[in-house]
Amino acid sequence: MSIWEYANPVKFMRLSGALLPWVAIPAAAALAVGLVWGFFLTPDDFRQGSTVKIIFVHVPAALMAVNAWFMMLVTSLIWLIRRHHVSALAARAAAPVGAVMTLIALITGAVWGQPMWGTWWAWDPRLTSFLILFLFYLGYIALWEAVPDPETAADLTSVLCLVGSVFAVLSRYAVNFWNQGLHQGASLSVAPGERMDMTYKLPLYLCMVGFALLFVALVLLRTRTEIRARRIKALLARERMA
Amino acid sequence: MMPDLGKYAVAVLLAYGASLVLLAGLVWASIRRGARVRAQLHTIEARRSAAAAQPPAATDATQGKGARVHG
Amino acid sequence: MRALLIRDLRLAMRAGGGFGLALSFFLLVAVLVPLGVGPEARVLALIAPGILWIGALLACLLSLDRIFALDFEDGSLDLLVTAPMPLEGVVSIKALAHWLVTGLPLTLLAPVLGVLLHLPGPGYGWLVVSLLVGTPALSVIGTFGAALTVGLRRGGLLMSLLVLPLYVPTLIFGAEVVKRGALGFDTTTPLLLLAGITLGAAALLPFASAAAVRINLR
Amino acid sequence: MRALLIRDLRLAMRAGGGFGLALSFFLLVAVLVPLGVGPEARVLALIAPGILWIGALLACLLSLDRIFALDFEDGSLDLLVTAPMPLEGVVSIKALAHWLVTGLPLTLLAPVLGVLLHLPGPGYGWLVVSLLVGTPALSVIGTFGAALTVGLRRGGLLMSLLVLPLYVPTLIFGAEVVKRGALGFDTTTPLLLLAGITLGAAALLPFASAAAVRINLR
Amino acid sequence: MELVVRDLAVARGGVRVLEGLSFSLSAGRALVLRGPNGIGKTTLLRTLAGLQRAEAGEMSLPPEAMAYAGHADGIKPTLSVAENLEFWAAVHGTVLTGAVLGAMDLAALADRPAQSLSAGQKRRLGLARLLVSGRPLWVLDEPTISLDAASVGLFVAAVRAHLAGGGAALMATHIDLGLAEAAVLDLAPFRATGGGFDGIADGGFGGGFDGGPAGAFG
Amino acid sequence: MELVVRDLAVARGGVRVLEGLSFSLSAGRALVLRGPNGIGKTTLLRTLAGLQRAEAGEMSLPPEAMAYAGHADGIKPTLSVAENLEFWAAVHGTVLTGAVLGAMDLAALADRPAQSLSAGQKRRLGLARLLVSGRPLWVLDEPTISLDAASVGLFVAAVRAHLAGGGAALMATHIDLGLAEAAVLDLAPFRATGGGFDGIADGGFGGGFDGGPAGAFG
């Protein structure tokens, strides 16, 4: 028995239905504990004050924004190579989730930027590349919506996802040309050169796990919906032919 | 209860508020569309099994019309 | 293949001036910006490299839907797909034809518009070089976007949405060349990167475009 | 007439998000300009009013070909002309539908893009007001341009060329309102002129558009 | 309801194609136009529908009496069959009834988007529009294109019902409809002889460019 | 040159329309497909032409043997009749001869821009493309639409000559061509019964979206 068994919609529906509560409940728990911990129980940073609490939504959202695109890339490839419909539908289901994650990262970043950098928005490389990522999400979703035939739509969006990934990386590199930017590196440190304290790290990790589980739960739920919508389409079409 | 957020209260609350609203909206939209699509699927499947259970009357009425043109 | 190139160029001419229209749009953008932004030479000189590149990019973009849409609507695309030519070749030729009627004339017109926008002296040469190196990438990438949206009625705006993010690296490097050139700095790195994008896109994207066309005709 | 409005809005929705696409293009212009011009906040703040208005204008412009072209191609326009409605009413309704799917959402999105371009604080209110007053003129004038080019295959670029000069006064006054507003100056005069253009265009241009449609169908 | 045509001449692309045409059509009657490809059937019908101007002669019919159906069907691909018809019903102030759908055997297709119809199904949808228009005079250009034998039968039955209800129908077709009661008008005798453009009917432009003796323009 | 189709199933819009279709066509023979509107003639022909994928079954024919002519003719309105044909001749590596123009009675129209042709003249131009393609297997979808009796005669003569020269032809049509030697295949028995999408042929996708019992999808 291979993993591709679950590319069969019926088997996927059975498995995902059983799995969903086991993902959704831990997701809710981790998010609730992590966010409450982060918001209520962490001390203010000596330099950033209470704004440091934003990190508990900002960083997990930013991570999931990138990971969601990566997942779409993988599922698109699976669709193109092995033509498993569930894979294409999972990519379609993940896109709006990824877009919202990107939006959360952008908004929390903007809100954070106002007190820290004195501006809502700066054309910093990392911020800019996130904005471009958001545009890729919009284009990807719009293409899915615009193509009536599901199989054609799956093919086209997969090709777009592939080509788009390459260009997203190129853009990330291109914006670095301006300057190194205001934004922190990926060192998990709040202030440069200073390891992040455990008081922040633990709730942050918890939030990351929560966001990741939430992402999985939402993708499962939405994939199930997409599969059912496809079935509705197929049944209606068959009914008409009778 | 509420922690003292100091002079950055607005920023922090705004960030958490916006994130929670967006997340809740996404979850709500996903669940609602899921429920709707599921209900729609159930009505269609019920209709189909009803039609399959008693073929004579129901299907002839619908198929007869199609057959006239296409025949 | 040569026949296809000639036909596409001829069609572009006959359809009320293929050359003229992209050029005019470029001109209009260059005219609208001082109108919207205001006439101070200092400000305009500052933004001239970026605006000129954006103008060229938008002019390219607006003419993309000519690449496949007409051929799709009148059934020629079906026939081209079944013709004895590799579809990758067909899309490459179409990208080339597009560049010849938009990118190339835009490049030649750009220095004139540079004057309107008070581009500093040393920038002119670099403007032409960067456009000459970069606009082929715009045509090739645009052809990919046009291929993705070929079956959709009036996919124009959707295509813009798909294509513009893909144009970002080309735009940044292209404008960077002009900016650095205008200030007398070294332009080697962005110019090499720009050339790299053009070559890479021209080598690889036709396969993606051909695949998209095939999918869309199904 | 109401049926026509509802149909046009519905068609815009179904065609892969009528609202979304004009908005996305607007967003893209606001993103591309900093990418081309460079990231300095000071420069961007200076050009923000003009760029935002130009972006709105181009987003309007790109969606103009949806107004008549599809109806022409599939023969609906022939039928609408022979239907029991005054053609002036038909073109007005089509302009209204166009504004509802482009101008109005653009106006609502504009403040967000103002953030991206570092628009100074007091400018936001004026940006919304000026777009609200000015974008109807863009739709009405654009409808006229679309009517002029209705029979031409892919008249898109030609239409841009015809329409952009007509957009110039609207652009100048609109951007002026925002510029003055952003600096805290008095905006009455340009705002009144902008309103005048909108009212005049909405009152008179439908007759010209209807005439142009009739001529083009012959 | 009577259509009277007297000494009509029609032109396409500046060339007169038919002239000296006179006929009349009264309520309850049908007239089939016949003639080889290119003789000018489409041109004549478009002229009668008011979509282009007559070169010379007179035609009289009550206002808003005519429903025209040309080569293109005016179908919106993204709307469903019922939505397409409901729109035209609303425009003409009627309502879409099940009888109309039944008459063209569209009941089973009512909820399908029009883009998923086959060629013949689309044509049936186009013909159903005539029924919802509620207009007495049908002007049809090759109405049975793409229809199979059964659908042609439906169409003929619809025409018969229309005539019985006091309507009239004028159609151009190359096939034999089996509509025995229809009169037939062969257009061959009215083919323009090339003497056009110099008649007195050509208001104010007597002489024309192809009239007068050789050398008159020398 | 032989076309062999074995147990073919074709789908449109994700719905299987024909299945279990087997036939073969060898050089010198013609096969006419018959069936009511919407049975799937167009879908079948597009599948055979390689424009869409077969759902199941096999088809074999020599590579590059097929010339397809669908509902749309692939005519460029701004090119002349001769230029249109010369392009397709160049693509297929042949040349346009007077005999081809004569066979479809286009000699007098050779220098006219294609946009000024009548519906039937356009169709003749579309059919002449088959002659310049030089390909042995013609796949034609309702080839005689808009043609008058004389032109249908020309077409039948062209098919006869093609068969005599070792070619073959597969056509879908609703009318009687008077081509007595052609075999007729009625598609009605092959109408899909709705069992599609759950066969093993759908590579690795057993189960399908419309297969399985109610409730299989929770």
Ligand code: HEM
């Ligand atoms: C709107 C704009 C912003 C975007 C799109 C953005 C994006 C990101 C991304 C993608 C990460 C993940 C980095 C990684 O782990 O590799 C990140 C991390 C982070 N961001 Fe932002 N950011 C924005 C604004 C801000 C602002 C204004 C601040 C604070 C002043 C900030 C502070 C941080 C911190 C502290 C991290 C964690 C860095 C680490 O991993 O050590 N961000 N941001």
Ligand SMILES: Nc1ncnc2c1ncn2[C@@H]1O[C@H](COP(=O)(O)OP(=O)(O)OP(=O)(O)O)[C@@H](O)[C@H]1O
């Ligand atoms: N610009 C032009 N110059 C010269 N002749 C033209 C021009 N435009 C159209 N014509 C001719 O006018 C004639 C009338 O065309 P029309 O479409 O009315 O014919 P039709 O009777 O409808 O033919 P069909 O049966 O093929 O549809 C045709 O012979 C056409 O070639």
Ligand SMILES: Nc1ncnc2c1ncn2[C@@H]1O[C@H](COP(=O)(O)OP(=O)(O)OP(=O)(O)O)[C@@H](O)[C@H]1O
């Ligand atoms: N998206 C879809 N969903 C359901 N059915 C569809 C869809 N698209 C097409 N069909 C149906 O597929 C069938 C095949 O259409 P096709 O165009 O092949 O028919 P055809 O035999 O060529 O008919 P005609 O003689 O009218 O041209 C039609 O019944 C059509 O309604």
Ligand SMILES: [Mg+2]
């Ligand atoms: Mg005609």
Ligand SMILES: [Mg+2]
């Ligand atoms: Mg067909």
